[in-house]
Amino acid sequence: MIEIKEDQLASLLNGAIEQLQAEDDRRLVSFTKKIATTNPLQFFEAAKHIFENRTFWTSSSQMLWLTGVGNAFEMGADKSRFEVIEAAWNKMLNEAYIHNPYEVPGTGIVALGGMSFDPINAQTELWKKFRPSQFRVPEFLLTKYNSSYYLTINVCVRKNDHAKQLAEELRQIEQKLLLGQKVPDDILHIVDESEMDPEKWMDIVRQATDEIRNQHVEKIVLARELRLTFNRHAEISSILNNLLKTQPNSYIFAYEIGDDCFVGATPERLVKVEKNKLLSTCLAGTAPRGKTEEEDMKISEALLNDEKNRQEHDFVVQMIKHGIKDYCTEMTIPEVPVVRPFKNLQHLYTPVTAQLRDGFTILDIIKQLHPTPALGGSPKAESLAFIREHELLDRGWYGAPIGWMDSSNNGEFAVAIRSALIQKNQASLFAGCGVVKDSDPQSEYEETKIKLLPMLTVLGG
Numbered sequence: 066m067i068e069i070k071e072d073q074l075a076s077l078l079n080g081a082i083e084q085l086q087a088e089d090d091r092r093l094v095s096f097t098k099k100i101a102t103t104n105p106l107q108f109f110e111a112a113k114h115i116f117e118n119r120t121f122w123t124s125s126s127q128m129l130w131l132t133g134v135g136n137a138f139e140m141g142a143d144k145s146r147f148e149v150i151e152a153a154w155n156k157m158l159n160e161a162y163i164h165n166p167y168e169v170p171g172t173g174i175v176a177l178g179g180m181s182f183d184p185i186n187a188q189t190e191l192w193k194k195f196r197p198s199q200f201r202v203p204e205f206l207l208t209k210y211n212s213s214y215y216l217t218i219n220v221c222v223r224k225n226d227h228a229k230q231l232a233e234e235l236r237q238i239e240q241k242l243l244l245g246q247k248v249p250d251d252i253l254h255i256v257d258e259s260e261m262d263p264e265k266w267m268d269i270v271r272q273a274t275d276e277i278r279n280q281h282v283e284k285i286v287l288a289r290e291l292r293l294t295f296n297r298h299a300e301i302s303s304i305l306n307n308l309l310k311t312q313p314n315s316y317i318f319a320y321e322i323g324d325d326c327f328v329g330a331t332p333e334r335l336v337k338v339e340k341n342k343l344l345s346t347c348l349a350g351t352a353p354r355g356k357t358e359e360e361d362m363k364i365s366e367a368l369l370n371d372e373k374n375r376q377e378h379d380f381v382v383q384m385i386k387h388g389i390k391d392y393c394t395e396m397t398i399p400e401v402p403v404v405r406p407f408k409n410l411q412h413l414y415t416p417v418t419a420q421l422r423d424g425f426t427i428l429d430i431i432k433q434l435h436p437t438p439a440l441g442g443s444p445k446a447e448s449l450a451f452i453r454e455h456e457l458l459d460r461g462w463y464g465a466p467i468g469w470m471d472s473s474n475n476g477e478f479a480v481a482i483r484s485a486l487i488q489k490n491q492a493s494l495f496a497g498c499g500v501v502k503d504s505d506p507q508s509e510y511e512e513t514k515i516k517l518l519p520m521l522t523v524l525g526g
């Protein structure tokens with residue numbers, strides 16, 4: 066059985082190579098097969114010494130797991146990022162040789178990637194490896210969908226490649242990856258911690274509320290950064306393992322570029338498209354969890370009826386509703402939010418469902434939505450201008466869409482909050498909060514403190 070499949074790969078490679086005319090012509094060849102149960106994290110760990118660029122993703126429902134290692138094809142853009150990515154993606158797909166007999170989302174050619182929060186804001190040294198928009202089609206992609214496992218091998222071939230030899234090299238790497246590597250139990254210790262003076266940060270919140278009261282803008286989301294130094298280099302697989310254990314109902318993700326890795330456990334879906342069914346979520350408005358069930362219920366009820374939080378939330382609902390109405394049909398949005406509990410806090414939550422109109426893609430929807438008022442503010446242009454001028458922070462990929470898309474127009478993107486940029490023995494953690502006219506700077510500061518917890522607890526805090 067395995068032998069037949071390996072021959073299939075070699076003959077697919079051969080078919081593609083024979084079509085190439087010029088020396089520097091390249092074609093992406095993609096081969097998908099069903100495989101036995103394989104632990105996604107052990108696969109990720111096994112790739113550590115083979116590939117520099119690993120990507121990890123689980124949906125909040127954990128229905129889909131993606132572990133991608135290596136780069137078979139990369140797409141990046143600084144300006145006109147949606148258009149540039151879409152054009153590169155379509156061109157590559159048109160020319161690719163694809164063998165994927167399964168109609169399963171997240172198998173075959175899948176691009177995993179993300180983007181910066183604000184491409185207009187100057188990029189600093191901190192985020193220098195992360196482009197304003199960047200996607201990769203991994204060399205090896207492990208997909209777990211429901212309880213089935215698939216392996217996709219992607220490779221860019223050239224005219225002078227030797228199909229059989231290439232297939233054999235790939236087979237050897239595949240064996241190592243499928244064998245897996247135990248995930249280390251890494252316990253980090255924080256040896257240094259720094260953040261912007263809280264008073265100074267709260268002062269920016271005050272300036273934002275003034276701006277809102279003067280009616281220049283209605284809502285502004287302000288973030289801050291916590292910089293940590295550890296006793297040693299952080300192990301990404303171990304961090305992911307701990308996030309999986311501690312943050313249910315969250316998207317757990319990692320995007321590694323050499324020694325830098327952007328990691329998080331975000332509760333916020335931006336958009337999911339599966340077979341043209343669209344799902345978006347409005348998540349904004351926050352309260353802590355209670356210590357007892359009774360206290361928890363009380364806090365949850367208070368959150369649901371709190372005017373300030375309902376206002377914060379409603380800006381997001383209205384914006385998403387208007388942002389996508391021309392792109393879909395059958396939109397359904399409940400009149401009132403519900404409270405969704407997470408490990409460290411609870412949020413106001415409103416789901417949005419619709420049918421994506423023919424001819425539109427998930428990238429079109431992201432372009433419409435990002436940043437929603439859960440991360441930017443309202444109106445969009447005015448809130449972004451305030452953030453650029455006052456926040457004193459390079460958000461990088463924090464607060465921006467991160468996720469995947471496949472060649473059948475399926476995909477899912479989360480908003481990369483509750484996240485950290487890990488750099489060897491250092492990390493930058495980010496958290497923000499929606500400032501509206503009745504915001505109290507001290508309470509907003511406390512809110513960001515709780516929002517730092519999901520990452521802080523798995524980083525030795």
Ligand SMILES: C=C(O[C@H]1C=CC=C(C(=O)O)[C@@H]1O)C(=O)O
Nearest residue numbers: 349350351439482496497498499
């Ligand atoms: C900006 C963040 O959270 C957003 C998402 C949910 C609730 C929010 C809030 O209540 O302020 C924020 O808008 C963050 O976690 O860094």
Ligand SMILES: [Mg+2]
Nearest residue numbers: 350351498499
């Ligand atoms: Mg808030």
